[in-house]
Amino acid sequence: MARTALVTGGSRGIGAAISKALKDAGYQVAATYAGNDEAAAKFTEETGIKTYKWNAADYDASKEGIAKVESDLGPIDVVVANAGITRDAPFHKMTPAQWKEVVDTNLTGVFNTVHPVWPGMRERGFGRVVVISSINGQKGQFGQVNYAATKAGDLGIVKSLAQEGAAKGITANAICPGYIATDMVMAVPEKVREAIIGQIPTGRLGEPEEIARCVLFLASDDAGFINGSTITANGGQFFV
Numbered sequence: 032m033a034r035t036a037l038v039t040g041g042s043r044g045i046g047a048a049i050s051k052a053l054k055d056a057g058y059q060v061a062a063t064y065a066g067n068d069e070a071a072a073k074f075t076e077e078t079g080i081k082t083y084k085w086n087a088a089d090y091d092a093s094k095e096g097i098a099k100v101e102s103d104l105g106p107i108d109v110v111v112a113n114a115g116i117t118r119d120a121p122f123h124k125m126t127p128a129q130w131k132e133v134v135d136t137n138l139t140g141v142f143n144t145v146h147p148v149w150p151g152m153r154e155r156g157f158g159r160v161v162v163i164s165s166i167n168g169q170k171g172q173f174g175q176v177n178y179a180a181t182k183a184g185d186l187g188i189v190k191s192l193a194q195e196g197a198a199k200g201i202t203a204n205a206i207c208p209g210y211i212a213t214d215m216v217m218a219v220p221e222k223v224r225e226a227i228i229g230q231i232p233t234g235r236l237g238e239p240e241e242i243a244r245c246v247l248f249l250a251s252d253d254a255g256f257i258n259g260s261t262i263t264a265n266g267g268q269f270f271v
């Protein structure tokens with residue numbers, strides 16, 4: 032029987048590429064989004080992948096949404112915590128609201144997404160958790176104290192979940208993308224983007240599909256011995 036995958040933020044950018052790759056590989060896929068109804072409707076029309084709207088930063092909404100997905104598609108075997116935002120500012124100008132919004136979405140959002148599916152994975156003796164972190168969680172970034180803190184925290188989550196889930200057939204891993212050509216990166220001024228590309232030895236931005244292929248591998252049975260690890264996919268920009 033086809034396995035079921037949930038991808039938060041799965042209607043645009045990296046998440047959309049992940050949703051499509053999982054569908055093409057035979058998974059039943061549910062993609063979530065926060066508020067861009069138009070993009071989600073277009074995505075469903077083009078791909079046939081069902082989209083669900085809830086705020087990953089809200090635990091009760093996540094729990095309720097996940098219950099609906101499971102009633103529509105069956106138990107979730109693969110969860111990809113991908114939804115993420117930036118609210119950049121140099122630290123001396125960063126507001127508590129900017130800090131909180133990013134922490135609530137990128138860090139607490141991972142808890143909210145994985146916690147409701149975890150008991151079912153334990154009971155069934157199988158699960159794949161993939162968290163989309165970032166190069167900037169590994170190296171830090173000017174203007175991103177909030178974002179870098181959450182993305183580093185995501186690595187702590189998977190390393191701990193890996194230890195808790197291993198005996199129950201569950202793996203938890205992270206992917207740290209470098210700069211990928213999505214709305215998030217295309218929103219930065221062109222001059223800044225050119226400067227970023229200058230720091231990437233491969234000489235280009237990454238493609239969302241290049242991250243999706245990492246997810247496919249981590250979700251597969253072949254990756255059963257990979258647990259608590261981080262795949263770095265950044266064109267050679269930073270080594271850990």
Ligand SMILES: NC(=O)c1ccc[n+]([C@@H]2O[C@H](COP(=O)([O-])OP(=O)(O)OC[C@H]3O[C@@H](n4cnc5c(N)ncnc54)[C@H](OP(=O)(O)O)[C@@H]3O)[C@@H](O)[C@H]2O)c1
Nearest residue numbers: 040043044045064065066067087114115165210211213215
């Ligand atoms: N792009 C990069 O270069 C890059 C690099 C490293 C890491 N990442 C990470 O990769 C992930 C995806 O980034 P992206 O560039 O693909 O982003 P994106 O193009 O901005 O797409 C973000 C997706 O997440 C959804 N989303 C945002 N906040 C949400 C919330 N609170 N609840 C539910 N869904 C929410 C959005 O829904 P709506 O459509 O409704 O807004 C959208 O589907 C993020 O975690 C990001 O930090 C990206």
